Amino acid sequence: MWQLLQFPLCPFSRKVRLLMGEKGIAYSLVRENPWEYRDEFLHMNPAARTPVLVDSARNLTLSDSVAITEFIEETSDTAPMISGSATYRAEIRRLVAWFDQQFYGDVTAPLLHERMKKRLVHRQPPDSSVLREAMRLANGHLDYIDYLIDHRSWMAGSTMSMADLAAAAQLSVADYLGGIDWSGHEQTKAWYSMFKSRPSFRPLLSERMEAITPPSYYEQVDF
């Protein structure tokens, strides 16, 4: 069986877990704190990032969340999440990169640094100006998601895709860390509320990161 090395607030691990959940692929979780740079972990992934997906029986060690999700797409024939025409697939992948890189860089990464790493690793208080800027940028991102959802049924078009999973992964971590102000973003809120009720998402939402408490509405479908 697959083992997924991750920590509860890793958005890239969440993206892979949502995909495996949607496809009904079984896996067990192994806790990894990439910021500890454990030798064995660096040997598995020199980039020192989670997720890493391992199947010891088959001697397989996969890393990089895009490489992993493409691998899962190619080796599973249920619930394809990068499907349709080549143009539609390019739009799905463009949006995955948008959430993995732009949303992560603007919002999730600074929130994780200020509210998780500073608390667990550096024992420092968060920098409120960095938090304010991340929340300001989050608001701009929600405007863009509102626009997408207004013009399409799902993030990339008429079907649920990897783009929705990548978006939900980043948004859920940012929401856990109190970085999302949902007011005025009814389209994104409705999409996220629907997403929260999916069986692939429930187990992620019930997990907690030690010493960090999410807002009271974090797990609720109506929020």
Add this chain to the structure above:
Amino acid sequence: MWQLLQFPLCPFSRKVRLLMGEKGIAYSLVRENPWEYRDEFLHMNPAARTPVLVDSARNLTLSDSVAITEFIEETSDTAPMISGSATYRAEIRRLVAWFDQQFYGDVTAPLLHERMKKRLVHRQPPDSSVLREAMRLANGHLDYIDYLIDHRSWMAGSTMSMADLAAAAQLSVADYLGGIDWSGHEQTKAWYSMFKSRPSFRPLLSERMEAITPPSYYEQVDF
């Protein structure tokens, strides 16, 4: 015909151009300086990054270099660069992400900022401590590439792949900006020398960015 919006030192545009060159796909170049945030360009790609690949006749606008290269792979049947077993394809994609993100973040991005953007946009001198750190990290990256080439014929295994194109794209920009010290890296040097002689690479190496001169050996196959 395809139009590629790019600037001469964009490593992600170089990756796409190497792929199109290897496949013999024709395109024309359109100069875009993403740091000018031109409205029309932001409309094409809200991430404000090059490359953007356009075919006006077919009303196609593609952005994000990974989405573009996957699109080209899926719609062309010559010279596949993401091929082989699912496991091999995962290794190719892991290394593409390595060069696009780790190498770029550690080496190419700081070099571009200090030696190109500061000169062309901010009219400031480069920060020599940032340059030193980028060159120190570049040396570590070359050690890793030496190790890969020592164990494999090409970057990801027995065939030339997207991983080689991603590596050559980043390395060539870093080399143009004087950030690579080749001494002591014979394996990587031999691989890069061979790569420099490929017809897909020659046109890129002969281009110049205004106001920035590469080292004298930059274009030479023997260096």
